[in-house]
Amino acid sequence: MSEVLRAESDERGVLTLTIDRPEVKNAFDDQLQEALTKAFSAVGDDVRIVIVTGAGSVFSAGADLNWMRAAVDATFEENVASSRRFEAMLAAVDRCPAPVIARVNGHCLAGALGLVTCADLAVAVRGALFGFSETRLGLAPAMISHYAVRRTGIGAARRYLLTGERFDADRAQALGLLVDVVDDEAALDAAVADLVDALLAAAPGAVRDTKRLLATIAATPDPAATVDARVELISRRRTSEEGQAGMAAFFDRQPAPWVPADR
Known part of the structure; x- marks a missing residue:
């Protein structure tokens, strides 16, 4: 995949992407951003779940210091181009057709916290610290702000994006950034495995359709504006091959065909 991003797939269709820059706390630079953008943009029908994590003991400390120094000396136009590359990475994660953990x-x-806000599900170890720290550097969390507000709501965003203060994993869960907090890395692996098992028990096509539907609803909160899309989706799913097979398996009290054999 890349010298800064490791990719591993298994027979279930689970793709694990590991940010592999532990010497700089997995910080983002142009190379890592490009690698993540390519990896998420390339996710096809053979991938049922994507897991993204960091090598070593840190998920990611955010921007690479050398990358930040280069931005100081760059022109306005060069910073525009750099920011658009970062947005392309966030959008690739956000629009990934498979669920992202x-x-x-x-x-x-x-x-890095911006990247997490683009994932569908996130689990963290209790010792992890979080923060939208840009304002403390005289900057603004501009590129991640849309995704952060969508995840936490504007009230929490006003506090944490304005102050740049750090907060712990329990607070991150309370803000809606995480679905679970665990005590150590062994428990982290177990929690991720539970989420993977739960997703694999659902039909892959139905999961992808539901992910797209949730994105539409998030962008259009008025239920009247989405009723046609919702009616079309459930009608199509009921008559689809997956829907027919899933309902038949339910009535026959048999595992659905997409459920792994070892479940």
Whole structure:
């Protein structure tokens, strides 16, 4: 895949992407952003779940210091281009057709927390620290702000994006950034495995359709504006091959065909 991003797939269709820059706390630079953008953009029908995590004891400390120094000396136009590359990475994660699980194995700051807000599900170890720290550097969390507000709501965003203060994993869960907090890395693996098992028990096509539907609803909160899409989706799913097979398996009290054999 890349010298900064490791990719491993298994026979179930679970793709694990590991940010592999532990010497700089898995910080983001142009190379890592490009690798993540390509990896998420390339997810096809053979992938049922994507897990993203960090090598070592940190998920990601945010921006690479050398990358930040280069931004100081760059022109306005060069910074525009750099920011658009970062947005392309966030959008690739956000629009990934398969569900994305963030396995947060340690501190997760600034742009890295933005990446987590684009994942569908996130689990973290209790010792991890979080923060939208840009304002404390005289910057603004501009590129991650849309995704952060969508996840936490505007009230929490006003506090944590304005102050840049750090908060712990329990607070991150209370804000809606995480679905679970566990005590150590062994428990983290178990929690991620439970989420994987739960997703694999659901039909892959139905999961992808539901993910798209949730994105539509998030962008269009008025139920009247989405009723046609919702009616079309359930009608199509009921008459689809997956829907027919799933309902038949339910009535016959048999496992659905997409459920792994070892379940």
